[in-house]
Amino acid sequence: MADLLTAEEFQRTLSAIHRPAQPQQFPLLQQAIEDAEIGSRAELALFLANVYHDSDGLQRLAEKDNGKGKEFDGGYRYYGRGYLQIAHIYSYRDASEAVLGDELILEKRPERVEKEPQLAWDVAAWVWRERVKPYGTATLEDTVRSLNSDELDGDRSALRRRKQFLRAINKVLQPTADAGEEACPDENDE
Template sequence: MSRKLAAYLLAAATAIAVVIPMSTSASAASCVAGWSSGTVYTGGQTASHNGRNWAAKWWTQGETPGSSDVWADRGACDGGGTTPPPGNTCNAPNWVAGQFYRAGAIVKYTDGRYYIAEHDNPGYDPVISTWYWNPHTCGGTNPPQPGGFVVSESQFNQMFPSRNPFYTYAGLTAALSSYPGFANTGSDTIKRQEAAAFLANAYHETGGLVHIVEQNQNNYPHYCDPGQPYGCPAGQAAYYGRGPIQLSWNFNYKAAGDALGLPLLTNPWLVQQDPAVAWRTALWYWNTQRGPGTMTPHDAMINSRGFGETIRSINGSIECNGGNPAQVQSRVTRYQQFTSILGVSPGGNLYC
């Protein structure tokens, strides 16, 4: 967060379950494609296991049919035939053993399912090398992850291929509990657009989740407002920018700490030491602060005001209304890339 933005401030989950009714027919049907522990199944998709057909009620991976209520028993099957494996149409090439693949590459495996490379690899088998590959659903309907977040870990890695290891996916998902309405309000499209908007702005603020702290150390002593009744107990130069939205100034650390139940005023270093805390401070700003704008970034997205309004709330005093069109374009371009990864349209009102 820029110092000029801070001056303006001073002045101013759950995925929906698809219920599949249990079969009432006693007759044996043909077995569908066999269940695979490494495959992602969404509500309504089927698999056979131990001589019975099963239907997934909601998103699942690695849960054996019959051992969890995520699967509905569709009755005995006789193995007389199979149906094509579940999944949407992808325009992806067939996987080739021994061919080099970059992270983010999508391939069609020999079983007809699709996989996305999480890491560069020299053609490892997607079913065997699960660290290098993740199951992938094409066509813009990637299932929400456990806990309700609409961005999978593989998509997160695709968005931030050069990120600092400090910015973990686990830290982000752990932080979601502080603001359960984030990326979990409205339609599935709105949820994905909000997640893309938040992550696109975080990308811009941190150079792709590379920088944990503000790089210009000459600014550090300027983020203490001694006029506040609580002063700057951690030291005058302690409240520099940190985290995905670069939280700065003593009054912002005080407000974020109070909201999150964390001692950030006296220990601002927590934001650069704990990934979940860093993400929580970014979500605090996103969901509760409007900056130089007229609404919070969260409200802008769930009320279909557009990505441009999130820019206005984060750094609109410097970038919007022609202030710095190149910076605005940088944010918009990243947002468009992230919505593409999540399989949704970016919507309108992209600029501010």
């Protein structure tokens, strides 16, 4: 599925969300697309919208303020990290077992997901393949329900940001489509 995205399109998606070029990320992203078993440009747009939201356009690999003020199963050190953020001790164990073959590696050193871009992409691919795809990738809301269902209740500013990213990405990846409206309903329905 590596042919779903060219290097030039990748850079244009970042530009569309007003983030700097990241050419060194392209080979890692290509591998993640394949590992996540992304099968269409529509699904790729959803993946990128979520990745760009969670990482602020590939600018950071940890939750803003390192999750200060939030509670995490297993304690504070298990705050959200990665291109598709994982949080809580159980997610670090699951990702560690799936990606590294040993559930204790990331339990003992969760900061590796933040410090190692290749590992962060491997975890993102695993999250998408195992925690998002089984529950649906037809709409942005389907993917968010799997990633961070709290965004569907109460303050929806994070969901609106994901929608803005999806629209911008779809203008690059699917310029003849209706900017992904079927995958990104009108904000009036919030």
